[in-house]
Amino acid sequence: MADLQPIDAALVALLADVCPVAIESVLLEAAAGRVLADAVTAQLNVPPFDNSAMDGYALRAVDAGKWLPVSQRIAAGTPAQALAPGSCARIFTGGEIPPGADCVVMQERVDVDGERALIPADVPSGDNVRRRGRDVRQGSVLLNAGERLEAAALGHLAGQGVTQVSVRRRPRVALLSTGDEIIDPGTPLKPGQLYNSNRPMLKRLLENFGAEVVSTVSVPDDYARTVALLKEAAEADLVVTTGGVSVGEEDHVKAALEAIGQLDMWKLAIRPGKPLALGRLPRRDGSQARFVGLPGNPVSGFVGAWLFLRPLLGTMLGCPALSQLPTITASANFATSTGPREHYMRVTLQFTPSGVTADAFDDQNSGVLSSCISADAFAVIPANSEIAKGDSISCLWLAGA
Numbered sequence: 001m002a003d004l005q006p007i008d009a010a011l012v013a014l015l016a017d018v019c020p021v022a023i024e025s026v027l028l029e030a031a032a033g034r035v036l037a038d039a040v041t042a043q044l045n046v047p048p049f050d051n052s053a054m055d056g057y058a059l060r061a062v063d064a065g066k067w068l069p070v071s072q073r074i075a076a077g078t079p080a081q082a083l084a085p086g087s088c089a090r091i092f093t094g095g096e097i098p099p100g101a102d103c104v105v106m107q108e109r110v111d112v113d114g115e116r117a118l119i120p121a122d123v124p125s126g127d128n129v130r131r132r133g134r135d136v137r138q139g140s141v142l143l144n145a146g147e148r149l150e151a152a153a154l155g156h157l158a159g160q161g162v163t164q165v166s167v168r169r170r171p172r173v174a175l176l177s178t179g180d181e182i183i184d185p186g187t188p189l190k191p192g193q194l195y196n197s198n199r200p201m202l203k204r205l206l207e208n209f210g211a212e213v214v215s216t217v218s219v220p221d222d223y224a225r226t227v228a229l230l231k232e233a234a235e236a237d238l239v240v241t242t243g244g245v246s247v248g249e250e251d252h253v254k255a256a257l258e259a260i261g262q263l264d265m266w267k268l269a270i271r272p273g274k275p276l277a278l279g280r281l282p283r284r285d286g287s288q289a290r291f292v293g294l295p296g297n298p299v300s301g302f303v304g305a306w307l308f309l310r311p312l313l314g315t316m317l318g319c320p321a322l323s324q325l326p327t328i329t330a331s332a333n334f335a336t337s338t339g340p341r342e343h344y345m346r347v348t349l350q351f352t353p354s355g356v357t358a359d360a361f362d363d364q365n366s367g368v369l370s371s372c373i374s375a376d377a378f379a380v381i382p383a384n385s386e387i388a389k390g391d392s393i394s395c396l397w398l399a400g401a
């Protein structure tokens, strides 16, 4: 096992000299999940004017504690007139604070008699006023480059009147499934065959990690076909294969990669996913596509996608949030021991008043995809270690995709 490469070294090799993908402009309404290419400076204050946080009456705080004439009515969306001293204005939530007024009292606290309102005495200046620029100051950085455009960020951009946004192009991924025994759903299974579970699983993960899957290809266990299909796939930014990276005579991916491209790393000290291969493939124009060869076992593909495809895509997209998974410490609700490989166990997390506990799926075999269905995290069990129930373990939280 001395030839197993440490995971840290594999990540360094994977992320070395990765170029960010190009920039494109998209409509804000089509920008969900995309990664901002440039920082955005706020052009507007938000809110753009002082406005009321309540339905009620706007006044000068010095006039509180008296009956005041109601001199105007300010609905949201209508401009306010200056407020004469000793009067108040009927105002609605979101309505513009009239010049001169400095507070709003909610209507539940006010007695009204015709065109007069009795304002309680304890209304401090500034009460229920949402100041101009309280959320966003004109000229400040609204969003940084590398921000993934999720719900609140999209709202923030729309709040600036933005219609078009500059984002990183989605990295294009060619997803190749190797194995003569693997067939697509829709055809009855013959003896020895099984359906391709890796393809839809990885497609979904890749898309969640910001990529566009531009081709899905089935590759037979044949060296010449593997070479030909890898060459074709290399026109994408990233080529991901499943299966065929181990040591059997029918495992052609590594040999094909070495023949036409470059193998940067193979065989990692990781369970599951040991035969994972990293490298590059040449394109017709002389540039190179990145290559990640995932082992065929579905759990190896699932773990490999989170640990390697996610940071690789995060780096291509210039998105730090995608490059690192949050870690959380939990108390192990199981016992286990490891050999020479670091074990990424699929666990569910329980948040209790006394702390976080991790329950491991019973069968942690790399062919048992059920272990990934409800997994919230990977418990990272170091190589050559013993874990007893109640021990503190570090987990990688599968958040954000």
Ligand SMILES: Nc1nc2c(c(=O)[nH]1)N[C@H]1C(S)=C(S)[C@@H](COP(=O)(O)OP(=O)(O)OC[C@H]3O[C@@H](n4cnc5c(N)ncnc54)[C@H](O)[C@@H]3O)O[C@H]1N2
Residues within 6 Å of the ligand: 177, 178, 179, 181, 182, 194, 195, 196, 197, 198, 199, 242, 243, 244, 245, 246, 247, 248, 251, 272, 273, 274, 275, 294, 295, 296, 297, 298, 300, 366
């Ligand atoms: N003599 C050795 N044999 C194996 C070793 C080893 O070190 N020495 N390593 C084992 C480990 S660990 C793994 S992981 C596997 C990985 O092998 P491959 O990457 O070559 O994958 P395959 O053999 O093609 O497939 C493995 C397994 O997964 C099934 N599979 C493949 N693709 C799919 C798919 N798209 N959907 C569903 N299932 C898939 C395939 O039928 C096999 O059962 O090698 C061990 N062997």
Ligand code: MOO
Residues within 6 Å of the ligand: 270, 271, 272, 273, 274, 275, 295, 297, 299, 300, 366, 367
């Ligand atoms: O790396 Mo393999 O997936 O451990 O079985």
